[in-house]
Amino acid sequence: MQNQFIMAGVMGWPVAHSRSPAIHNHWIQHYGLTGAYGLFPVKPQELETAIRGLQALGLAGCNITIPHKVEAMKFMDWVDPLAQRMGAINTIVRQPDGALHGFNNDGFGYIQSLREEQPTWRADTGPIVILGAGGASRAILLSLMDEGATEVRLLNRTRSKADALAEEFGSGVTVVDWSERQNALSGAALLINTTSQGMHGQSSLDIDLAQLPISAVVSDAIYIPLETPLLARARLRGNPTVNGLGMLLHQARPAFQAWFGVMPEVTPALRQAIIATL
Numbered sequence: 424m425q426n427q428f429i430m431a432g433v434m435g436w437p438v439a440h441s442r443s444p445a446i447h448n449h450w451i452q453h454y455g456l457t458g459a460y461g462l463f464p465v466k467p468q469e470l471e472t473a474i475r476g477l478q479a480l481g482l483a484g485c486n487i488t489i490p491h492k493v494e495a496m497k498f499m500d501w502v503d504p505l506a507q508r509m510g511a512i513n514t515i516v517r518q519p520d521g522a523l524h525g526f527n528n529d530g531f532g533y534i535q536s537l538r539e540e541q542p543t544w545r546a547d548t549g550p551i552v553i554l555g556a557g558g559a560s561r562a563i564l565l566s567l568m569d570e571g572a573t574e575v576r577l578l579n580r581t582r583s584k585a586d587a588l589a590e591e592f593g594s595g596v597t598v599v600d601w602s603e604r605q606n607a608l609s610g611a612a613l614l615i616n617t618t619s620q621g622m623h624g625q626s627s628l629d630i631d632l633a634q635l636p637i638s639a640v641v642s643d644a645i646y647i648p649l650e651t652p653l654l655a656r657a658r659l660r661g662n663p664t665v666n667g668l669g670m671l672l673h674q675a676r677p678a679f680q681a682w683f684g685v686m687p688e689v690t691p692a693l694r695q696a697i698i699a700t701l
């Protein structure tokens with residue numbers, strides 16, 4: 424049993440809203456470990472100093488959240504190839520020799536969350552429609568392609584961003600114009616919302632689901648609210664749905680393992696503890 428005190432945390436600006444302390448501290452307690460996970464509000468101009476401080480303070484590492492995910496890569500001694508392809512990191516692991524290694528577990532979190540709700544899910548069962556082309560979209564798209572997705576329809580309000588993202592993937596990813604989003608749902612096996620539309624305080628996603636097969640899984644990266652208006656509409660018409668909480672919980676697992684030496688489980692108790700904070 425580990426008895427050394429291990430510290431980790433999350434750097435962001437602002438960061439007070441982050442659920443990561445609740446997740447990691449739940450696991451520290453659950454697995455009887457000695458350590459703590461804290462919040463580090465780090466201004467953009469102080470990011471480098473803060474990251475260099477990990478070594479001086481003896482932290483095991485930290486998570487990196489908005490707006491630092493891209494910038495933080497510059498200060499790593501090594502970046503995992505998947506994170507390099509994503510162009511962003513969300514986890515830093517300090518090595519025994521002090522070197523800082525960067526990872527991105529968002530895509531892992533998304534795939535695990537789908538599998539948890541839909542154990543028989545496969546990436547190649549049919550067309551996948553992704554709405555949005557920001558950071559979450561990039562992580563999810565990469566992971567889906569790595570899982571064997573063969574046909575992705577990518578749509579974004581600003582088409583040029585979808586075009587740029589699709590260019591990296593060749594023929595498997597087709598960009599569809601945002602104005603065609605209703606028609607893009609025809610024959611789809613999976614619909615994913617990675618836009619901020621439907622998030623607490625934002626207007627809901629403007630899309631008619633009439634052409635979406637009832638068998639299609641509908642998932643949303645958003646977790647506040649747990650059931651977005653999109654997921655509510657999908658559930659009412661009979662589609663299986665997956666909310667964004669699983670992605671949030673599962674992305675935390677590899678980081679916790681790297682810092683604390685235990686691959687933690689997403690249990691109903693953890694889920695309830697985090698839902699209570701939403």
Ligand code: NAP
Pocket residue numbers: 529532554555556557558559560579580581584617618619620622644645646667668670671672674
């Ligand atoms: P981002 O990089 O800022 O991307 C935002 C996306 O939303 C862009 O595609 C943007 O399109 C689109 N958008 C914004 N306003 C829109 C509107 N009025 N109509 C249509 N599209 C609109 O953000 P992100 O980091 O990818 O995050 C996106 C969502 O995923 C957020 O709600 C976030 O909470 C969630 N997320 C969840 C997890 C998790 O663990 N569950 C992890 C990461 C992110 P334009 O390019 O046209 O602006």
